[in-house]
Amino acid sequence: MYPVSEAFLRAVRENTRRYYWTGKITTKGGAVYPFGYEDIVKGSGYVSAQCCGSAEIELGTVYAAEMGVTLFSQIDRYTLDGAKVELFYHLRVADGSFEEVPMGIFEVSEANRRLHCLELKAYDYMLRFEKSFNGFESVGNAWAFLELCCKACGVEMENTRAEIEGMPNGRELLSIYPENDIGTYRDVLFFVGQVLGGFFCINRRGRLELRKYGAEPVMEVQGRHRFSSSFSDFITRYTAVSSTNLRTQTAEYYALDTDDGLTMNLGVNPLLQFGLEETRRQLCENILNDLSVVNYVPFDSSTIGNPALDLGDVLTFSGGQADGEQVTCITSFQCRIGGRQSLKCVGKNPRLAQAKSKNDKNISGLLNQIEAGKVGIHTFTNASAYTVAEDNVRIISIEFAAKEETHVQFFGQAVVDVRAVQAERTASASGSIVVPFPAAEAGAGSGEAVGTGDGGSGADGGMAGERAGTGGNGDSTREDEGRAGDGSGIGGSTEDVTVEVELPVTWTEDGKAVAYVTYEFNDSEILAHCPAETWGSGKHILSLYYPIDNLVPNITNTFNVYLRMENGTGEIGTGGCIASISGQGMAAAAAWDGTVTMEEYVSRFAFGGGLGMKGVAGEMGIETMELVRKSYTDSIGKALIGAFGKPIDLA
Incomplete structure (x- = not known):
């Protein structure tokens, strides 16, 4: 202030x-x-x-x-x-x-x-510092570079030499060699400001001033002083810095003991490229110590205004939705003459620290500068679940690049929970059946016979009884005749009769689902190798492999794997797919090449009872760098029109 x-x-x-x-x-x-x-x-x-x-x-x-x-x-x-x-x-x-x-x-x-x-x-x-820097070889501490810039551009320095040299990196010897990315004196200030752990601005007296982020609030902004305000629900804080070393083509990472915050990416700073590893470590750790005081709540507020406020001032807000215990910092302001003053503090959410964009990776220079001869590997794990049916579903997608012409290998594995369509089976069962049947001479040797009728039938039965009695104990009585007249015709023994029969049988059993794999390299389907598996219901492991020869260097490549199933469906849970592409001279992650891909899918729908359409897909791709392409494609699946049921291919 x-x-x-x-x-x-x-x-x-x-x-x-x-x-x-x-x-x-x-x-x-x-x-x-x-x-x-x-x-x-x-x-x-x-x-x-x-x-x-x-x-x-x-x-x-x-x-x-x-x-x-x-x-x-x-x-x-x-x-x-x-x-x-x-x-x-x-x-x-x-x-x-x-x-x-x-x-x-x-x-x-x-x-x-x-x-x-x-x-x-x-x-x-x-x-004024937008003047071309001559790029000569130079060695000195931070004050020497600041004095050089101010003298060359006609601007006075607000900080004294003692203040600059009293900073943690103020006395370190810094070097600029002709091979650098410095174009203007303003670039020199930028890199020196990073080394000193602060930022530059022109103060109210027209002098160049280095300021650092602080933690002590200079004033409190109460609710009655604000017309409107918006506060984030997170606190921006940094626990690590990253700096790219061009000599080793790697990024050096330095963090606090508890590394659970954001990482400040210093990129390629020419002043941090030379010297011993211990010196670079000390420089970066000193920058991290200055940065670790950042513990701000991002906000945006319109206030009655205090023209004495400056960039870097730490504030507290109270009243309304503000949390009076947290602090924030002015990173930008606009003061209207005769009007309101707008204050703002920017910041990222530490909870999203691991969700780095491709642009972040490109700036960091970490993953796409692997030295030739070393094996690079890029891994993939699916972050969402997939349901696989009769349409192709992309289950694996990996982007990679190589620094030289080489060959790489793709390995993948997926756990698929299969539900095959149940099949109904029908067959005929034939065989022999043994049926017991009464014997024709059932009364022999027993002395008894049973008649099968009355009147005439009874007489016949009596005669049979006499014959049976004679064969038995030789005693023939009227009782036999009476039984023969009253009998039911069932003898005392049976005779087995074999009968040939044929019966229809129907049952349901587990079917067989067929899984088809399609490989796609740089938007071109690989037709030479199309793996397939036949599974029953249950969990199965799908193992995949494909070699890629003659890889073109220095461009972004994409390898996709699609899966579809017939006669069943499959479920792949989150984390169920793991894959990798590895090879010598390959970067673990490719720099973003400007490709933008959008996909849109619409499930089956119908117009009234006549027109039925099974899926609409749209895709738009834009590429830059070596492969320049601007395209837009639409595809519509087969449609059934009216009651004719005639498929019409509109693709």
């Missing part, structure tokens, strides 16, 4: 205030044009500044502040090229006097004349 009196701080927190703005324009020719509050078109003036981008906390930044204003003035606009504009804020304090706060010094970049007004847009002295 710009140093102001306690009376100013009390007055700026009051419900009402009296203030006014003034300014002064000084041309290159030495002409001075002062202007007052009444000369500023209402709502036209602003001052905006930032020290970070729109997404996350950054180190070494060199953003320029911007000023815009429209004046009721007749100044010749052709004399204002490169003119200096100074702004001042005046606030009435308790004793009735007005305390002045400078709002910065800017240089005019645009001056537009309207009928009665003059529109000005200006930037601070940071743009």
Whole structure:
């Protein structure tokens, strides 16, 4: 915060205030044009500044502040090229006097004349460092490089030599060799700012100042001081830094003992490329110590304004939805002349630290710079479950690249829970059946016979009884005749009769599901090898292998595996697929090449009772680098129209 009196701080927190703005324009020719509050078109003036981008906390930044204003003035606009504009804020304090706060010094970049007004847009002295750096070989500490830049660009340094050299990396010897990515003096400032663990800005006196993120709040913003506000539900904090070493073509990672926060990616810093490994480690650990104080809640708020606030000021918010115990930091602001002040703090969510985008990987330079001769490996595990049916489902997708022409091998394995369609079987069963049948001479030797009728039938039975009695004990009586007349015709013994029969039999049994695998390399289906498996219901392991020869170096390749099933379905759970591609000279992850792929799938639907459509798929792909392609394709499956049931192929 710009140093102001306690009376100013009390007055700026009051419900009402009296203030006014003034300014002064000084041309290159030495002409001075002062202007007052009444000369500023209402709502036209602003001052905006930032020290970070729109997404996350950054180190070494060199953003320029911007000023815009429209004046009721007749100044010749052709004399204002490169003119200096100074702004001042005046606030009435308790004793009735007005305390002045400078709002910065800017240089005019645009001056537009309207009928009665003059529109000005200006930037601070940071743009002066946009001068070409000659790239000569140089060695020195941080102060030496800052002094060189300020002298070459005509800007004074706010920090003293003792302050810079008193910082953790302030006395370390840094080197710049001709082979570097430095284009301007502004680039030099950026890399020096990273080494010192801070960011640069032009202060209100027009001097270059290095600031660091802090933890001590300078003021509290209460609910009655805010028109609107939005606070994140997480705290941005850093527990590691990463820096790419071009000599070894690897990224060096340094973390605190408890590494559960974000990682600050320093990229390729030319000042951190040379020296002993212990020196690089010490430099990066010192940067991490400066960065570890970041413990901010990202926010966006519109306030009544305090023009004394600066970039890097730590605040606390209370009232409303704010948590008074947490702190935040101003990473950007816009102060409207005669209006509100907008404050903002950016930051990423540490819970998403592991979900790095391809762009993050490209900047880090970690995975796509494996030295030739070493074996690189890229692994895949599915993060979502798949249901496999009669349509192809992509179960594995791996992107990779190689630094040289080589061959790689693909290995994969999937656990598939199969449900085969139950099959109904019908057959005929034939065989012999033995049926017991009464014997024709059932009464022999027993002395008894049973008649099968009355009247005449009984007489016949009596005669049979006599014959049976004679064969038995030789005693024939009327009782035999009576039994023969009253009998039922069932003899005392049976005779087995064999009968040939044939019966229809129906049953249900587990069917056989067939799984078909399709390999796809760089959007081209591999027709030479199409594995297939036949399974019953239950869990099965699908093992996959494919060699890729003559791999073209330095381009992004994609290997996909599709699976479909007939006569059944399959379920692959989360983590059920594991795969890898490995080979010599291969990067473990390819840099993003600009490919954007979008897919859209629509399940089966019908129009009334006539038109039925089975799936609509859309895909759009855009590639850059070596393979330049812009395309859009649509495909529609077979459709059944009306009651004819005639498939029409619309693909």
